[in-house]
Amino acid sequence: MTTLSDVASAVGVSVSAVSRVLNDAPGTRVSEETRQRILETARQMDYRPNHSARSLRLQRTAVLACVLPDLTNALFSELVEGAEDAARERGYTLLLSRAEGMHDLDDTLARLLGEGRVDGAIVQMPDGLEPESLDSLVHDALPVVFLHAAHPRRTGSVMLDDAAAARTATDHLLALGHERIAFVGGLAGSPSARRREEGFREAMAQAGHAVDEKLVTRFGYRISDADSALAVLAEAQPRPTALVVANMNAGMAALGAARRMKWSVPEDLSVVAVHDAWPAAMTWPPLTTVRMPLRSLGRAAVECLIERLQVGTAADRLLSNESPQLIRRASTSAIEG
Amino acid sequence: MTTLSDVASAVGVSVSAVSRVLNDAPGTRVSEETRQRILETARQMDYRPNHSARSLRLQRTAVLACVLPDLTNALFSELVEGAEDAARERGYTLLLSRAEGMHDLDDTLARLLGEGRVDGAIVQMPDGLEPESLDSLVHDALPVVFLHAAHPRRTGSVMLDDAAAARTATDHLLALGHERIAFVGGLAGSPSARRREEGFREAMAQAGHAVDEKLVTRFGYRISDADSALAVLAEAQPRPTALVVANMNAGMAALGAARRMKWSVPEDLSVVAVHDAWPAAMTWPPLTTVRMPLRSLGRAAVECLIERLQVGTAADRLLSNESPQLIRRASTSAIEG
DNA sequence: ATTACATGATCAAACGTTTGATCATGTCAA
DNA sequence: TTGACATGATCAAACGTTTGATCATGTAAT
Incomplete structure (x- = not known):
């Protein structure tokens, strides 16, 4: 040294x-x-x-943390790349961290921000938890920007146009002639899942179709949740002919669940999911998805956080310039086709 | 503060x-x-x-870095969990970082170790690169432990029993009656890919079958590499009836490539891959794999690194207590079955 | 010949910790 | 009454930077 x-x-x-x-x-x-x-x-x-000496003297580390519930989720790849790029351009280093539950997250933020290891953090709440639940930590306006969900204290947040994505997915199915469409959602508490459900309902309403409430499930995005969801949908009379799944991983899981129930895709059931990443092309049949601008979301989060650090406050941002894009694969087909 | x-x-x-x-x-x-x-x-x-002040004074950060070529690879999930657990137990924090190419890696290590951000690093070389190629950085014995490959300067490393895993995969196919078995390998430069190829050859030799060199490819693990590999294998006369793929992601890609070539799995071609993670259950057909003790590998890496930090030197370790375990799914079937 | 100022360089404090050395006080034994 | 020692606490230096203040010297203007 x-x-x-x-x-x-x-x-x-x-x-x-x-x-x-x-x-x-x-x-x-x-x-x-x-x-x-x-x-x-x-x-x-x-x-x-020496980094320690410099940050001690300057009272800033030039490091930003990105805390996600699951780093190995393919969906985060793009997001993180966008964030890293933006951080580098602004002279910051991005540090990745995983926090699965509320306790983990509390701990992690305390260590990262409380001990001055980073200047600020980008946080995606674990599934089913809302930002307000960690109010304890945001007490004196910690420099935290939330992904996909706004904190009531307006600490800064970035969101995608989830409603538009769900509308795009639903419109695709409608265009293929489907009318009896189910919505497989995330947990009821999740803000983004809620927004996607709204988008689904809007598209259905605009097409003049009623939403059968029996065809709307909210079990979550885990593999076992897909089994629960499809079990419920199989009971419905008549069965749905198509599914909008609120999340790509859940969409993949839904394909597996459908296969276990001998429900063949896309012949008997079309499936489209929100979000896109490479694993969607590896399933059978390859999954039709709606691509969202995750890279831009990552960039926006970093920019929002830096603004927050410099100005002291940051606005909530909704990314709606790049509209969600349908990636047509083989899991959807025209009805009676 | x-x-x-x-x-x-x-x-x-x-x-x-x-x-x-x-x-x-x-x-x-x-x-x-x-x-x-x-x-x-x-x-x-x-x-x-305050972390900066403390590490400045103590001349140690109690942070270890884990530098991987691709964080969102599902295979790393387990590895990282093992490493995080071990680190926490020993009073260290684990920091994750991504380095795709050689240049990235150089940069990253310079920043992490050179600027004293971390005390040591666990490094998996990007595909196709060997540890000796970053000799420049390990010049004065930097505290780095390599995953899957030993550095000639014996800086410390941890490895899995790759040969055993490939043998397990091959034996499975042999037991199903296959004789004409192909090996889809990683890049020729990769030490772990080399060890897996050896394991494949051992199993074949022990069963008394010659290895047709036309059935051994070494294109790598990317999606497009699978297309190249299967194109070559399709030329062989007679065609192979089964494939050992050296890596799970490559195995998934191989399924896709086979489908594009109208080569049906498992009827005309059985496929088994080394390594297991949840996406393997989402493909069609679900991929038969060989599970390796990645969590233990993560633990071992951290322990090796800490030993290195405390004692100044660390032995290379081969994890061979937990033997690779076959996860039978639907991509393999008996021949003429 | 004095003042004024630009130039090239150093001094010293501060950031928040840790830790060996030191100090003040009291108690006990000789 | 002195010395030895334990106890409870403080002092001060150091870790490697950054940065406002200061110093020494030379040059130009009065």
Whole structure:
């Protein structure tokens, strides 16, 4: 670990001179010759500023945390890439962290923000939990930006146009001639799941079809939840001919559940899910999805957070410029087709 | 941000007293009464030690990095959980990071280790790259433990019994009556892919079957690589009746490629892949796999790294107690069945 | 010849911890 | 009454940076 003073004594100059040159601080007064000597020596000695010392002095770490319920979810890949890009551009480093439950999240935020390891955090609440439930931590306006859900204290948040995505999915099925369409939703508490359900209802209403409440389930996105959902839908008379699933992973799970129930897709049942990532192309049949601008969401989250850090406050943002895009694969087909 | 001196002045006592009590340092001499007052006040004021200050003083961060080529790969989920658990138990925090290529990795390690953000790192090399290629960084014995591959400088590494896994996969196919078995491997440069190929060859030799070299491909694990591999295999005369794929994701991709070539699985072609994670159950047909002890690998990596940090040196470890386990799904069937 | 100012460089404090050294006070033994 | 020692507490330095203040020197203007 070469330090500033190592470089300084190697060059035969003061520590402050070295510091100023390396940061090229505004108003630095140093001769061109020593400047070159300093730069050259620092390079040779492979000097790197110590992060702890610097953040202690500056009272900021230039690190942002991104806390997600499950890092290995393919859906997060794009999101994280967008966030990383934006962070890098603004001179920040992105740190990834996982927090499965409420307790985990409390702990994690306390460690990250409370101990000054990061300047701010982007948080997606674990499924079924709403931002207000960690009010304890946001008590004195911690620099946290929420994904997919707004905190009542308006601490900053970014959201996708979930209603539009669900409408796109539903319209696709309607265009294929389906009328008896089921909605497989997330947990009732989830704001984004709620917005998607609304979008579904809007599309149905606009097409002039009633929504059969027996065809709306809200079990969640886990694999076993798909079994529960399809079991319920199989009871309905008559059975639905198509499904809008509120989430890609849940959509994949629904395909599995349908197969176990000998319900063949897409012949007897069309399935379309919100969100897209590569695993959707690996299922059988490949899953029709609605692609959402996750990369932009990641970028927006970082920008929102940085604004929050600099200005002290940040507006909630709804990303609605890029409209959700249907990715037609083989899990949907025309009715009676 | 409450600091030590905030607490100290609130209690009316020196900073050092507070520090000693809160860390309950060995040989601390403080009256029971003040000890209680300090603890109580610290709790009330929600004091948390500043991470930068502490690591600056202690010259260690108690943070370990885990640098992987792709965080959203489902295979890493288990690995990371094992590593996180082990880290937590030993009083460390695990930081996750992604590095796709060699350049990324260089950069990342420089930032993490060079700037003293972490005490050590667990690294899985990106596909096709071997540890020796970043010799530049391991020049003065940086605290790095490699996953799946040993560094010639013996910097510490942990590996799975890849040969055993490939043998298990191959034996399964042999038991089903297959003889003409192909091996779809990783890139030739990958040590773990090499070990799996050896395991395949051992199993074939033991069963008394010759390996047709035309049935061994080494394109890699990406989706497009599966297309290349299957195109080659389709040319072989006679065609293989079964495939051992060296990696689960590649196995899923192989299913897709086979379908595109109208090669039906498992009727005309059985497929088994090394490694298991939930997406394998979502494909059609569900993919038969060989499960490997990834959680233990994560634990072992952390333990190896900590040993390295404390003792200064660490042995390479091969995890062979838990033998690879066949997960029979629907992508393999008996020949002529 | 004095003042004024620009230039090139250093000093020193501060960020929040930890920890060896030191101090003040009281108790006990000689 | 002095010395030895235990107890409860504080002092001060250090970790590696950054940065406002200061210093020394030379040059130009009065």
